[in-house]
Amino acid sequence: MIGTLNALVDLVDRTTDEPIDLAGFARSHGTTEYHLRRMFASLAGMPFSEYVRRRRMTLAATDLVSSHTGLLDLAVRYGYSSVEAFGRAFRTVHGVSPSDVRAHGGPFETQAVLRFRLIVEGSRPMDVTITDRPAFVLAGHAAQVPLIYEGVNPHIQQHIASIAPEEHARLKSLNDTEPAGILAITDGSEPDAPEGILVTYLHGVALQHDSTVPADLSGIPVTAGAWATFRSSGPFPQTLQKTWAATATEWFPSNPWRLRPGPTFVRYLELTASYADAEIWMPVERA
Structure with missing residues (x-):
């Protein structure tokens, strides 16, 4: 690559x-x-x-x-x-x-010719699992939010805060397939979308492909295929965002996998105001 x-x-x-x-x-x-x-x-x-x-x-x-x-x-x-x-x-x-x-004669800005190099430091192994999953549906409460790559996204925070507590329990009761639990789902953006562009954020769960999505929820169909799941544990959101970036700078350039179209999402195993133990799920295929 x-x-x-x-x-x-x-x-x-x-x-x-x-x-x-x-x-x-x-x-x-x-x-x-x-x-x-x-x-x-x-x-x-x-x-x-x-x-x-x-x-x-x-x-x-x-x-x-x-x-x-x-x-x-x-x-x-x-x-x-x-x-x-x-x-x-x-x-x-x-x-x-x-x-x-x-x-x-100016002034004007100069864009230098880019040169990509892979630097293998080996200081921290990445915890990744590859699994094949049948087709499923992501269902939940959707909102259009600006894409933010660093720091907490306040628009996502506001969206989650607007969801009634009983709705979280309802979503969990609808979850009938892996991955289990509440998922933070991003969909609808180009693969190289610039920061600030509007994307769909879905606070939801995974359902079997033939399960009925309630009329008051949004649904995203997901095709069958392989998924790379990256484990991330540490200060939130810095560690999670560093792990996300490392998938591109370290893992994909040195492994025989590539991204395929589809939503990416995070499954939180533990989340506080300052700490997260989470999994990043990315749709992949053999390169």
Whole structure:
């Protein structure tokens, strides 16, 4: 996977005037677009599409100050059909217009070429279990919340606090298949979704695929397949979020598994205001 990501970065600099065929690239490297986008975003700290835009606008800024190429020609060179569209993208990245950079030589921001490296420290083994599960349904109380990668998500906290105590007992009584207990479920986002985008958060439980979901609850059907379950114990939410990040930086690059589309969720075995013993469930398939 590390070699594939570096080959993708090289492709970005070679292909500036048209969209990157990410699906075709993924197939040619024996992986999937879904997994590739997820791993790129996790390791780079930005969606692939954002890296492409930043890198192209970096190259465009260099061309502006080092050549006399017309703005329309530059727009076409970097994949835009009009000077206006090119100008909007340029200003979004650099905060100034192309004409300002041409006239004054800057200022503009630079997106360096990314290089991915796998550093194996071996300081902490990851506790992971792979299981095959039949199809099931996730059912519970849903809300649209902004995606937050670090720290406690106050929108999720507010949603859970709005659920009556008796509803938690009711959800547990509906749970008729593994994984057991109340689940914190995230669904509906792109694999490389940026922070702040709205996603579906479901406070719910797992039901057998043919069980009836009560009319007042939301349901998410889940296809049969393999699941990687990562155990995480320690200060909350820091340890859980570090374990989540380590799946991308340590586990997936060195194991023959990749993510497949589907919801991810957390099963809390013990949870207090400052401590959590939990399992992170991710849908996977053999790479």
